[in-house]
Amino acid sequence: MSEEKIYSFPKSIREVTTHYCAGCGHGIVHKLIAQIMDELGIQEKTLMIAPVGCSVLAYNYIKADGLEAAHGRAPAVSTGLKRVQKDKVVICYQGDGDLLAIGTAESVHAANRGEHITVIFINNAIYGMTGGQMAPTTMEGQVTKTTPYGRDPKQVGWPIRACELLNTLEAPYYIERCAVYDVKHINQTKKAIKKAIQNQIDGKGYSFVEILSMCPTNWGVEPQKAADWVRDVMEPYYPIKCFRDGGEKTK
Amino acid sequence: MSEKILMKGNEAIGEAAILAGCRHYFAYPITPQNEIPAYMAKRLPQVGGTFLQAESELAAVSMVMGASAGGARVMTSSSSPGISLKQEGISYMSGAQLPAVIVNMMRGGPGLGNIAGAQGDYFQATRGGGNGDYHVLVIAPGNVQELADYTVKAFELADKYRIVCMILGDGYLGQMSEPLILPEAVKELPAKDWALTGAKGRDPHIIASLRLADGALVGHVYDLYKNYAEIEKNEVIYDTQNLEDADYMLVAYGTSSRVCKKAIRVLRAEGIKVGLFRPVTLWPFPKKEIAEAAKKVKKILTVEMSMGQMVQDVQINAGKYCDVDFYGEPGGMLPVVEKIVQRVKSYV
Ligand SMILES: Cc1ncc(C[n+]2csc(CCOP(=O)(O)OP(=O)(O)O)c2C)c(N)n1
Ligand code: SF4
Ligand SMILES: [Mg+2]
Numbered sequence: 001m002s003e004e005k006i007y008s009f010p011k012s013i014r015e016v017t018t019h020y021c022a023g024c025g026h027g028i029v030h031k032l033i034a035q036i037m038d039e040l041g042i043q044e045k046t047l048m049i050a051p052v053g054c055s056v057l058a059y060n061y062i063k064a065d066g067l068e069a070a071h072g073r074a075p076a077v078s079t080g081l082k083r084v085q086k087d088k089v090v091i092c093y094q095g096d097g098d099l100l101a102i103g104t105a106e107s108v109h110a111a112n113r114g115e116h117i118t119v120i121f122i123n124n125a126i127y128g129m130t131g132g133q134m135a136p137t138t139m140e141g142q143v144t145k146t147t148p149y150g151r152d153p154k155q156v157g158w159p160i161r162a163c164e165l166l167n168t169l170e171a172p173y174y175i176e177r178c179a180v181y182d183v184k185h186i187n188q189t190k191k192a193i194k195k196a197i198q199n200q201i202d203g204k205g206y207s208f209v210e211i212l213s214m215c216p217t218n219w220g221v222e223p224q225k226a227a228d229w230v231r232d233v234m235e236p237y238y239p240i241k242c243f244r245d246g247g248e249k250t251k
Numbered sequence: 252m253s254e255k256i257l258m259k260g261n262e263a264i265g266e267a268a269i270l271a272g273c274r275h276y277f278a279y280p281i282t283p284q285n286e287i288p289a290y291m292a293k294r295l296p297q298v299g300g301t302f303l304q305a306e307s308e309l310a311a312v313s314m315v316m317g318a319s320a321g322g323a324r325v326m327t328s329s330s331s332p333g334i335s336l337k338q339e340g341i342s343y344m345s346g347a348q349l350p351a352v353i354v355n356m357m358r359g360g361p362g363l364g365n366i367a368g369a370q371g372d373y374f375q376a377t378r379g380g381g382n383g384d385y386h387v388l389v390i391a392p393g394n395v396q397e398l399a400d401y402t403v404k405a406f407e408l409a410d411k412y413r414i415v416c417m418i419l420g421d422g423y424l425g426q427m428s429e430p431l432i433l434p435e436a437v438k439e440l441p442a443k444d445w446a447l448t449g450a451k452g453r454d455p456h457i458i459a460s461l462r463l464a465d466g467a468l469v470g471h472v473y474d475l476y477k478n479y480a481e482i483e484k485n486e487v488i489y490d491t492q493n494l495e496d497a498d499y500m501l502v503a504y505g506t507s508s509r510v511c512k513k514a515i516r517v518l519r520a521e522g523i524k525v526g527l528f529r530p531v532t533l534w535p536f537p538k539k540e541i542a543e544a545a546k547k548v549k550k551i552l553t554v555e556m557s558m559g560q561m562v563q564d565v566q567i568n569a570g571k572y573c574d575v576d577f578y579g580e581p582g583g584m585l586p587v588v589e590k591i592v593q594r595v596k597s598y599v
């Protein structure tokens with residue numbers, strides 16, 4: 001029997017030591033993006049926009065041209081870059097604070113314009129980089145540095161559902177929510193990201209993939225418990241589903 | 252195109268930008284510069300360019316940052332409150348060494364202030380404005396012809412030094428119509444081998460202001476300041492009038508300098524020898540030049556449409572050679588010729 005190589009380090013990722021914590025969702029999603037870049041052969045035409053958040057150094061891992069955006073402005077920076085480099089693949093990578101708090105306006109309007117970009121949204125229900133403060137996606141009752149008694153929706157509002165919010169707009173082409181808490185869901189996430197990038201290559205318009213993700217460090221739990229928490233607490237509130245495909249809302 | 256045509260200041264900026272090769276413009280409306288976005292919305296599609304009305308100045312300047320990283324000549328314009336929001340992007344672009352042209356047609360402040368022309372943003376423009384150690388190259392045109400000419404120049408300098416270049420005008424200058432000769436169209440744009448074009452046959456380019464490694468930011472800021480030193484050495488622009496025999500020197504930029512020119516005519520008619528020193532680049536400030544000029548006069552009167560901002564640079568650089576006095580009008584008011592005349596007469 002001849003040997004067949006079925007797994008290797010993606011070409012589109014740099015072989016450097018990761019700064020992400022054990023069990024963090026960012027690293028998993030980075031790997032998926034790199035694998036997809038390899039599979040679609042787009043490493044030489046990918047432009048990676050890094051947000052401000054734990055993934056601020058995304059361009060140190062993804063082996064492609066990289067650009068930093070100010071906190072929350074990644075969709076606007078992506079807009080400007082894509083309008084100049086029309087034939088390139090612009091990946092706009094963002095966390096929940098970035099996308100839904102400080103950058104809500106930029107997110108909504110880039111989606112509303114149907115910018116030809118692919119937004120990868122890491123929802124970990126917390127501000128990872130700054131040490132665990134409340135995010136717009138922090139769950140009701142969730143204890144964080146700035147909600148020491150648990151998030152009280154009467155005081156600070158309810159967790160925001162990004163996919164549902166963007167799905168009210170006319171322009172988006174593709175909106176899907178995924179998760180990376182187990183292998184099955186990681187595989188689904190890969191499919192979704194691949195579709196979102198293929199849409200851009202095909203000139204279809206704005207694609208958005210939300211990924212429910214773990215931040216064991218700032219949730220103060222072990223990696224496996226963090227994965228379970230996504231499944232048991234986040235997923236019921238943030239249903240995993242495709243909201244829009246081919247520009248049509250799904251039933 | 253050497254024919255004289257009549258144009259509004261704000262529109263002259265727009266056409267000059269297009270002549271300079273700018274095909275991307277992102278902005279959010281604000282008075283008194285709304286003729287610029289209106290002009291760009293009409294003209295850019297005619298030349299295959301992109302006009303986009305952004306959702307805010309924060310977004311507009313971020314779009315500028317993205318387009319600049321993609322290698323394009325790109326511009327945004329606004330007025331004072333909007334420029335405050337753009338400081339975020341200006342600081343990021345300065346850190347990432349991305350060229351761009353930012354137009355500020357100043358209005359009265361602080362806050363919402365009013366919509367009349369003013370010069371209250373001098374500190375913000377020349378001291379950095381956003382967070383961190385950096386400079387923006389600031390050019391202050393004095394008439395519609397200069398608005399056009401210096402807009403082209405701003406694109407050249409921005410690319411040459413990979414710096415943010417600001418055209419600092421005001422509401423009066425933007426709204427006035429004057430005859431001008433449009434600048435020549437720029438035929439060849441400079442190559443940008445640092446731009447984000449896809450890592451094909453080369454290592455990936457990374458454009459960022461973040462420098463986390465030990466000592467990396469220190470080295471980076473020193474590099475920025477080496478670049479600034481070159482600009483200070485090579486790119487100072489200023490103008491003088493009637494200084495040869497002057498006993499008294501008015502110092503003013505932009506619209507204020509136009510009022511000063513009128514005052515000089517009145518004073519000269521009465522036999523009082525007065526001249527004008529007009530900084531055109533506000534950063535780099537014409538330090539040596541104003542010091543030399545100061546040595547030859549008895550007294551300086553700085554005239555501004557503010558409570559006194561540029562006067563600090565005048566004092567720092569010329570103050571040891573002669574007395575520096577100040578006359579300013581805040582709140583969107585023009586300086587009054589008669590007040591300048593009376594003040595200078597009081598020195599005699
Ligand atoms: C203008 C500005 N405000 C605040 C910060 C501090 N800051 C850095 S990252 C961050 C939150 C990031 O959270 P999120 O977007 O959820 O990303 P994560 O780290 O969780 O992946 C904040 C508030 C900043 N860098 N800039
Ligand atoms: S703090 Fe949280 S989001 Fe940041 S790297 Fe660690 S686990 Fe990931
Ligand atoms: Mg987060």
